[in-house]
Amino acid sequence: METERLVWEKCDRELSCYTNIDSSDKTHLCCLKALASVRALIVNSSTSDETISRVLDTLVRILHHDQENIHHHVLKLLSDLALHRDLSHTTIFDTVYAYALGRKDASPLTAEALAVIVTSMERSQSFSKLSSSSELSENLFLLLCSSSSVSVRSWIILNAKRFNVGTCLLVTVFLGFTSDPYPYVRRAALDGLVSLKELANVQKHDLIESCYDRAVELLIDTNECVRSAATRVTIRYDCYPEEAADLPQLKESKVSEWGVVLATLYNEVGDKGWLDAVFIQVCAMVRDTSVEVRTVAFASLGQMKLVSEDLLLQTLSKKITIHFKKRKTIVLCTSKKFDLPASNVAGVFVHGLEDEFSEVRKSTCISLGKLTISYVQFAEEALNLLMDMLNDDITEVRLQCLQTMYHMATLDCLKVQQLHMHMFLSTLVDSNTLIRCATRKVLRLMKLTNLDMFNSAINGLLTNLDSYVEDEADIFNVLFKIGRGHSNFAVNFVKETFDEIEPSCEGELRIDKARVAAILVLAIAASLTHEQHISSILRRVLTYAIPFLGRISYSLRDVMSQDTLFAYLSYCSRFLHSPIAEIFGQEEHCFSVVEDASNPYSKEIIKHVTPLHQVSYGTSEINCQDNSWDPSHTFSSQEYQQKEATHAIGPVLKIVADTWPLIKSGCTDEVCRALRDCKEELATLSVDSDESDAGLLAFAYQYVRSMKLLGKVWMHFYPPRKFIGSRTGLLDLLVEKLDMNLRRMRYGFWGFSVEEELHILEFILLICVLRLSKPDICYRPTILKRLRSTLSCVEHLCQKGSIKPSDFARELNSFCQEESSDDDGLYYAFSSKRLVELFSLQQFVLGEKLKHIKADLSVPDNDSENPLPFIAGFPAAIPFEIWLHNVCSEDRLWLKLTVEEFTQYVFLTFDKHEDNDCLKKVALNVPFYTTPKAASFSLRACIGKECLFDDLQMAKGLGGPKHELTYLCNEKEVYFVTRS
Amino acid sequence: MAGIECLVLGAGQEVGKSCVIVSFGGKRIMFDCGMHMGYLDNRRYPDFSRIPDSSDFTKSLTCIIVTHFHLDHIGALPYFTEVCGYDGPIYMTYPTKALAPLMLEDYRKVMVDRRGEEEQFTSEHITTCLKKVTAVDLKQSIKVDDDLEIRAYYAGHVIGAAMFYAKVKDSAIVYTGDYNMTPDRHLGAASIDKFLHLDLVITESTYATTVRDSKYAREREFLKVVHECVAKGGKVLIPTFALGRAQELCILLDDYWERMNLKNVPIYFSAGLTLQANMYYKMLIGWTSQKIKDSYATRNAFDFKHVRSFERSMLNAPGPCVLFATPGMISGGFSLEVFKQWAPSEMNLVTLPGYCVAGTIGHKLMSGKATKIKIDKKTEVDVRCKIHQLSFSPHTDSKGIMDLVKFLSPKHVILVHGEKPKMATLKGKISSELGIKCYDPANNDVVHIPSSQYVKIDASEAFVHNCINPNPKHFESKADNDSDMGAKDTASMPVKEIEDKRVAEGILVMDKAKRPKAVHQNELLAMLGVEEHTIEFA
Structure with missing residues (x-):
């Protein structure tokens, strides 16, 4: 305490001497020494608060004097104060803020002052102060941008987001700075551009394009850090055309067939060309001399899914295939501005795996793993290369390689062949335990x-x-x-x-x-x-x-x-x-x-x-x-098996319930694997189960499927781990699929107990809540409506079974009631996150009464060889034979007939007392009205049940169903040929 | 003398006796001074008499640069310095300088002692010759004289191999020597700076048309046959050249042995040159691959864990083993001796190097399934062992050459060190795909190439300042062009835009002394001494 006081007094004396009396060189030196001691006081955690506050006072005082040569040190000390001490944020903020405003120039000192402000804000977590202050907005920002000091420029770029500056301006500033003479400024600007994309959903085509062009130009920058940043930017913006192309389409086609969406997506030659062009562009970087650039380039290649497969295949061979030579011209004409010889891609991954530096090899392994997921042939050929990597001299690379294989195996694209076995199995005697363990992990999943x-x-x-x-x-x-x-x-x-x-x-x-x-x-x-x-x-x-x-x-x-x-x-x-x-x-x-x-x-x-x-x-x-x-039971095996089937579903459902924490923590791989095992288990059970269990099994199967989808959907919501499987697909598709599945679970069965039904409803609620948090996958009014109606069902059930509703349902209920009127995305995102936290998945306990509502549809004596006759333009009759299982009289069933875009619905009526309840057989002659003007055509027929509780009204109106359908059978194709 | 003159004394449309004389900017450099191993007459040396002013080589040549220690790149050096009398500076990398005497001495011994030929140079010649050599490090810029600057870059290929960059005034060239663009187990890949602004690249083209696939497949094959052989108790004979391949294969095997825990199977090195060479490798760690450099602190990769030295008595000892023996093509010496003993057993394995000279046993084994091989008049060996041909090569393939040329983007390319028809194909490819002029001169041809010249200009301070600092122009525009990207608050306010064209703007002036100078536009009037007039339109 005493020493502390002495030190401080000495410092104080010298400082005031310098600032007030004599600022010669000699005292300047003393002053610097004093400031050094002050710093020691600040950093030392045992210094008393009293001294600290005095230190603060003195520092503030010095800042008001105009001896600029020590302001730099003082600001540094203030930032130390902000970092190490909790008490003085407001004072520091106010002082320095005033100081910065007073200066209003582009000198390094202003930047430093701002840096202190930022530090103090970060400590006190009051971000709003700065962004709301109008003084520190565009003018100051622009002033600092034109500073002649390099450090100021790079600082301002890195911290641009903290200023109250419009996105439009930021983009232009960043673009300008990408041609700064100083490489670090260029890199900072590029990084800034990358982060901007996340900030705002920039929807301007030409802007994105100019960003991309700029990045491509910087790919041949002299400085390696700029090159690697540019590689990142390039890849960043490649996402854009892809997203832009599929988003509007998907919105239109929410209801239509998923397969069709994907097909149109793939057929859009323009988009594909763009993506390929970007891919080739990045490929040119993998022969760079800098290790960092190469590593980044390979990592980026892994991000680019949806690239043409022939392009990918070419990356695995240095020799240019004949097929590929032909293709070259196509690529060149779609990539408009830059010279992109397609030969760039030849053997890119071979080079990567042969690289001298293990970082690059590792990065290549990871990327290969990511890309193999979407392409079968590519996966097979890439595996040949990966197998050889097991001979690498660096353990890390071998380990990464095995992990990649493991990942491939979890996603079912690991096709090991006989000739790989020697190499692969030799890792089983590797002296490294980790390697052996990783190999066995792969072996567990490998298909022999x-x-x-x-x-x-x-x-x-x-x-x-x-x-x-x-x-x-x-x-x-x-x-x-x-x-x-x-x-x-x-x-x-x-x-x-x-x-x-x-x-x-x-x-x-x-x-x-x-x-x-x-x-x-x-x-x-x-x-x-x-x-x-x-x-x-x-x-x-x-x-x-x-x-x-x-x-x-x-x-x-x-x-x-x-x-x-x-x-x-x-x-x-x-x-x-x-x-x-x-x-x-x-x-x-x-x-x-x-x-x-x-x-x-x-x-x-x-x-x-x-x-x-x-x-x-x-x-x-x-x-x-x-x-x-x-x-x-041991000897009457049939009886035994039956019992087994019913009982075995329990453990499977338990496993499913156990995956919930895993899903929550984002371990999608593990979840997928566990659930796949569950599916297999169910498949083996269903082989020898009889009719009575079929309902249970079918339900369990749907349930497992839904959970699997949930796992995949989850990844889009909560930050995943590093190595994400890329076969998760587009969120939009996934959520819609999940919805369909849940509908099938809810309406495709009857005989639920109250608990069972509640379970399903909560599941549906969860998806609605998830949807609410992402505006791009929900039309909010619809979802809110669905949410409310589902909630009322829950309430009704709870009353009926006198069950206490779960926390999740209760909170959700109150959320719906108080739900704010303004359309604030943040509000929904926040509250849905909170609600999701409340959700917990219980184990599903299945009663034995469950009946599977399903149908079989057939047209006797019709296949592609024996088509039905028709006359173009006239109605054609189709003799359907329909078996309905477990359909009850309230169910509204529709027969859906589709030829290309045209759909015709036929309402199915049948006599209620004709057969026993379980199985009805109906023979129907259904006319199909709009036969196309063609020599032959095929028609897809399907039976669907109207989901009565879903208030989602179909907009069709033309006598079709009023609610969404859940399909009870597989689509049946019916063939027609003109009567000659 | 304008332009670059390139005289190819050796390795023009052939492999052997690499030697290229490049004259530019008043300097004359000899790149490599090799000998041809295929000839025994005077064709084995480059025709030095074609060098201009051949009466006094020291005066005629500014310096000699040797890229690596292979005989077809260095073999004629003692002859040229000691017999022909060149006494100027010679440059090579440290490892080359260290290993060159070994190679030359070995060669001399084989020539003189074994074949009884006329001695071209003596041991003393080698010693005195190498004393004149200046050793250089990678990326070290050397001023040979006031104008000539040279720099070595890593080339892979063999230890100490380098590409050389030479610059006189404004023109610059690169001579690659032999190089490898893919790293192997002990050497890294060639690497060179990108922005060298080259007028000419002289590159090797050994594999002008071959595209090789992954090296891992070759390694896997090799390890598989060796492992299978020793697992069944067989003996493996790996005849190899002492430097380079031996270390490469040995690292590969040593690492594999370590991983697979094959401690009970010994790996032997036949004594002699190889052990000595290993010693040099241990010292030259800095020139090896990244991995070896990284792990050097814990263990020197050339301290092979499983390698022991071989004694003749072990030749017929039972049990599996692996033996490295020289020479590589089983043309005689120890590897032949072992071969005679081991070849008759089916369990054993003999590997062959990628290339064997006709007439050697290696070549006979390679050419077909020979069951009986006559070694001399008396002895005939019954060959029942397995044969595996190695395809490791320290040269880059055609894709590597293309990649390097594309990377350096010089104005001209000259191909040497390759076979004529293949070089022609590559030449066509370089000119058509990369749009770079390419030549493939034969021996003793001269190629003339224009060189670049830059005009140096002064720059005023204001101009420089203007170039390095941002120079944004602010202007405000109405919010009409702002649509969906600004935040909400911009809707009512005028939007600030900033234009920052980072193009150096200036005016080039030439003063009375005819010195060109770039100035900033504001300075122009003052400089010209003119008053500013403004015209206003009413």
Whole structure:
């Protein structure tokens, strides 16, 4: 305390001496020293507030004197004060603000003063002050812009957004500064342009174009930082034509078919040309000498989806293909201004992967991964290159490469071939744990198309197990996953390695061998998939797995518990009870293989089997009692399966519910994967389920689909992680799809309990809320209307079932009531964010009564070979046969007939008491009125159910449905040919 | 003397004895001084007598620049300096200077001691010759004399290889030597500055028409065959040249061994030149690829972990191994000795370099599935081992050449160091696709090229100030042209616009002393001593 006071007094003396009495060189030096001590006081956190306030006073006082040579230091100290101390923001702000206004010139000091203001504002978080102050607006901004000091210019550009300056002016200023003689100013201006795009939705074509042109010019700047910034800008503006082109279209076609939208989008040659031209432009940068530029260039290439595939394919080969040579001319004529030889793109990615610098190689790997998602052929060829990268000498690059593959695998575009396997599997013995782990991660998801590949993959894993024992748990887990996915191959493999597992003639199990355990894991996985047809060998093998139970169950802990596994294994071993002849009858070929291989133990096997039988036969009665694998069902497999189907949906729905936090945190990859697994699970269940479960399964399937879409939609709302999958598609499409799905869930089934219906309604509400926050995907009045009507449904249901509405619904209700009248996007964005926070997804519990409303539509004896006759211009009759499942009398059903753009709706009436409720069969002769003037045509027919609770009115009016339809069947194509 | 005169003494429409004499701006530079390995008569050296004023080379030539240590680029240097008597400055990079004596001495030994030919130069010649050499670093500008400035740029190819930039007054040229645009395991890719404003680029064109695909495929193939061979217990013989390829392959294998944990399979280097060369590589880390430079602090990549030196007694020791042995084409020496022992076993593998001279065993193996090879009159080897041909090459491919030329965008290109028909194709491509004049002279041809000349002008202070500072013109316009992009508040207020044409505006004047000068428009009147008149229209 004492020292502090002494220091301060000395400083104060010297400072006042300098400012008031004598400002000679000698005292100047003392003054600087004093200021240095003052800084020490400020930075030191133990300095008392009292001293600090005195320091502040003195500094403010000095600033009022006109000794400009120390103002620089004083301003610096003030900014330190603002940074380190909490108390003095207002004083500092006011003083410096006055100071800056007083100066009104373009000197560095003014800029510094402004910088202090900005710092103090950032600390006190009062941004509004500056942007609202009119003095600090355009005039000062422009004044500073024309400053001769480079640092002032670059500062003002970097902080331009803090001033109250119109976007129009900013763009012009930035454009001007892109030709500044100083590279850092140029770069700052380019960066400014990039950020502007985000600020305002600039809709001026020529402006964007001039920005782009400028950036292209700067691509050949002498300074590398400018070049890399220019590369970024180029890519930034390429987004524009694409967005501009599809946005209005999508708005028009909200209701129309999604496929059509995409097709028109792709067919627009002009747009495509633009995009390609930008792509080629960026490709020219990848041979730059600067590492930074190259890295940025490759990263940018990854951003450019929707580029022509042939262009992309050419990037993978240095040799220009003949096909591509022809194409060259087309590109040249669409890109109007700049000379763009299409040969630029040749082998771009090859160069990137061969680059000397690992940053560039990494960046290339990432970009390749992003681009592979949209193009099948490109993905296949890119994989060839990626596989070679596994041989890279830098671990990071190898790891990135594996991550890219993993990403490709999650999105189903990893098509590994036999010739890749050697290279790929060699990473399994890599000395680096991370690499091995990443490889196994990929292996889990990899589709092994033939037996050779499967065998080599398994052998690779077994080698891995041999060399690195510590990987055991993970390897077992991978083996299990692979085995489940490729059960036939797995069975085959187990049979081939049967000798290794089989006890030797002394009757000893080789239980110490990890290798045996690994094969047993494979056998378990295979048997789980083939439950009904487990071969006897497999059963025998499974018996041997029991001693390994601890090891195996540990590694499969994410799949099943030890008890379950044990129960299953013992359940399987009981199958050995059945008469021995049956086993051998079924599996004769298998044993003959063993005999062919002149296995001396084949007789031994038979011996082994027989006593085992007798023993377990005797004890089976007792065993069955306390077996969790319900013994009464084990033999009547059909019954068992049924039960299974109904029960299995529960866990699937649980998994779906568990994905909600993941969706919220933006882990879309994981979500997609988990949900895909769910889908597969449901698909396997549906194979052998009967009619009664079909409704449940269909519903669960729709539900999973909706969640998956939700995951993808979510990414557009909340900042995602770095590596975004690009197959998320356009938000517009996604949301609409999601809506359709939800409609199908709500109207395509009946027999919901109140809870179930509430669940769906809340889901619908969530989507409405999400839509509200983005003006480009909602027409607000419609959505608000939908929101209100859905809310009233919720309220009604809550009353009916006397359930308390969820927080989310309650808040939403009050939001709707107080909802402000003015059309403020921010308000909606903000409140929807708050509301979404409240939403929480519960696990969906399905009752057993659910019925799937669906229809089958057919036209007997009609296909493209046997078309119906018609006379152009006259109505044509179509003999439909319609089966309706679970349709009730209140449902309003429509038959929709579409020929190209023309649609005709036919209302379906049927006698209510004709058949039993579940299945109705209707035969109808429907006239189609406007047959086109053509020799032949095809018509698409579909049955839809009107969504009565949706108040979205269709604008059509021509006797069609008043509400949106949810479709009950797949479209059926009907063929016509003129009667000759 | 106006323009650039380029005399191609060697490597014109052929590969071998690279030597180009470039005269411009009163200076005469010899780029490379190589020998042709295919000839034994006087054709092996460039025809030095064609150099103007050939009586006194020291006076005639300003300097000699050698790009790298391969014999077809440096082989004739001792002969030229010691026998022909050139005594002027010689420039090469540090690694070239360090490794050149090794190469030259080795060559001399082979020529004289083994083949018993007439000695062209002695060991002392090599020593004294290299004493005259000035070593240079990359990107170091060297003033050879007042006018001539040279600079070396990284070229890849082999360690120490460089491209050379030379500038006299306003004209500048680049001589590339041999270079590689794709990096390999131990060397980086060629790199050069972009804005050199070149009049001429003299580039190699070894692969004038080949486009090579990814190097990774080649590496993968190589590693796969080697790994498969040793996994089955076989022995791998890699006959290789001591410098360059050996290190490249060894780094590749060493790294693979490390990753795949193949500790139990030894890699051997046959003693001799290779070990000595490795020592040099360890010292010349600064000239290797980025990765090796980066990891140098922790481990020198040329301290191969799995490599041991080989002893003859191990030749028939059981178990798998990999052996590097010289010479590369199995033309004799140790690699032949090993080959005789290992070739009869099916388990073993022999790799062959990309190119083998006719008459060597390597060439015989390459040309077909030879089962029996006669080594001399008495011995015949039964070849049952597997053969793998390597296709690594330290030269850039045609795309690389095009990329470099496009990158440098010179006014003229001369192709050397290639095969005639292929060079013609590349020449056509350069002129048609890049619009750059291109030549492919034969040996002893002279190419004349105009050189650029700049006129220097003075600039007044005001003009300079005007150029480097922003010069915006403010004006206000009505809000009519503002539509959707300004914020709401601009609707009523006049919109400020700013115009900032960053074009240097000035007036070029020539004073009495005929010195041109650029001045700012405001200065003009004062300078001319004229009063300003204004005309107003009523």
